[in-house]
Amino acid sequence: MTSTSRGIDVSAYQPAQDWKALKADGLTFAFAKASEGQKTHDPKFATHIKGIKAAGLIAGAYHFAWPNQSAATEAENYIAAVKAYAGPGFLHWLDLERYSDGRNYKGLSAAQIKAYATVWIAAVKKAFPGQVVGIYTSASDIAAGHVPSGIPLWYPAYPWGAATYARAEAATRPKPSGRTVTFWQFTSTPVDRNIAYLSPSALREWAQGDTDDGDEPKTYTPPKYPTGLAPNKAKPSAVTLQRALKAAGYMAKSVAESPNYGPRTQAGVVKFHNAHPAYRAKGKTSDPAIGPNGWAALFRLAYAK
Structure with missing residues (x-):
């Protein structure tokens, strides 16, 4: 069985967590929503990320993408939201997924969505040199060609509904469209649960970037x-x-x-x-x-x- 690490991700929809208790229960990493679009900041981001870091978990943040807006402006919005907390070992994620009504992808070709992602990632990498920047995205986005190559992938797919970490760890590692995923979000019940395909010590080393x-x-x-x-x-x-x-x-x-x-x-x-x-x-x-x-x-x- 491949060595893995356990984590969750949260946003304004989740209350403050007992991060120290979660770490004691086996959690290694946690990500929190920081921003969305060109102006929005998640109102609970500071609470979540301070708790995550204080507990000694591997911390990260994500930005919900609107590819039909300015990638540069959205990157600036994200950078402003996380700059007080980012540092060596902090992970940055672009949440590239279509709203159910398609409003954030409206009018765009696959090439334009990919170009948006490329610009956003480059801007965040420039702002935080040496730190890991990846993409959270779906099988359909990957298949459509929205995702640049050579980018760490955080992949959501829920084959069972509610599920335990042990069940996900025993399952075959997903490979959507032949792409290797580093993180798998395998359920959203009762909270978004994830595994990383690295042991806790290896994940900490990987998170250092460089x-x-x-x-x-x-x-x-x-x-x-x-x-x-x-x-x-x-x-x-x-x-x-x-x-x-x-x-x-x-x-x-x-x-x-x-x-x-x-x-x-x-x-x-x-x-x-x-x-x-x-x-x-x-x-x-x-x-x-x-x-x-x-x-x-x-x-x-x-x-x-």
């Missing part, structure tokens, strides 16, 4: 140097990468240093990816490419003792 987006070429191009993470002032090079891999235990110390990004260096990067929960969640454990965020994560493992 992982590659998978778009780097399969040859080594030195990324921008990660400020404050290096043991010396050497420029990022294949040799510097090899030294970091050795220090983190992903390359044998006996391997000779080389200016080339050869098979042994690539194998070390793959070993790093295979051990890192964020890459496992994204199905990129065999990727030999490493970019700026992966470089930073590797250096933390190697040198931030």
